[in-house]
Amino acid sequence: MEITIRKVDKEEVWEIRHKVMWPDKAFDYIKLNDDGLGMHFGLFKESTLISVISLFISNSECQFRKFATLHQEQGKGYGSSLLDYAMKEAQNNGVKKIWCNARMNKANFYKKFGLEETNASFIKDGKQYVIMKKYM
Numbered sequence: 001m002e003i004t005i006r007k008v009d010k011e012e013v014w015e016i017r018h019k020v021m022w023p024d025k026a027f028d029y030i031k032l033n034d035d036g037l038g039m040h041f042g043l044f045k046e047s048t049l050i051s052v053i054s055l056f057i058s059n060s061e062c063q064f065r066k067f068a069t070l071h072q073e074q075g076k077g078y079g080s081s082l083l084d085y086a087m088k089e090a091q092n093n094g095v096k097k098i099w100c101n102a103r104m105n106k107a108n109f110y111k112k113f114g115l116e117e118t119n120a121s122f123i124k125d126g127k128q129y130v131i132m133k134k135y136m
């Protein structure tokens with residue numbers, strides 16, 4: 001089974017974002033105004049895209065957003081490989097601080113990557129989030 005991680009176009013990440021994160025919303029809900037400015041990465045199993053993540057770099061800070069793996073492929077380590085790759089790419093682009101609005105139920109997952117919870121949290125669309133960050 002060949003696994004490849006590479007940069008993809010914004011249009012390529014939209015379907016997985018929608019399917020995995022907000023299937024009950026209209027398709028356009030998962031598009032971000034800043035998508036044109038982001039760096040998008042995808043993990044492919046053979047030629048099928050199964051996990052996506054988007055980086056938004058400004059100065060030496062990077063926010064990662066809309067990280068999603070197809071349901072049937074979750075829990076197999078693909079997301080971890082993609083996040084590792086994206087964090088290295090961020091570092092290669094001069095990023096000193098990486099952060100995200102983490103769904104509360106993913107906080108422990110991100111801790112494995114060295115991200116720490118800040119005391120900023122919020123609720124959006126019925127989901128609870130905590131801001132997590134890491135200096136690199």
Ligand SMILES: CC(C)(COP(=O)(O)OP(=O)(O)OC[C@H]1O[C@@H](n2cnc3c(N)ncnc32)[C@H](O)[C@@H]1OP(=O)(O)O)[C@@H](O)C(=O)NCCC(=O)NCCS
Nearest residue numbers: 020067068069074075076077078079080102103106108109
């Ligand atoms: C967050 C998300 C992208 C992670 O992707 P993933 O491909 O499932 O990630 P991994 O498989 O690397 O890791 C998921 C879990 O499986 C575990 N795992 C990793 N490799 C594994 C393996 N080979 N065998 C068994 N478990 C494994 C990880 O330790 C992790 O455990 P944890 O959640 O208890 O910390 C995915 O869960 C997802 O799409 N969730 C819905 C959308 C979402 O919440 N996005 C993030 C918003 S902040």
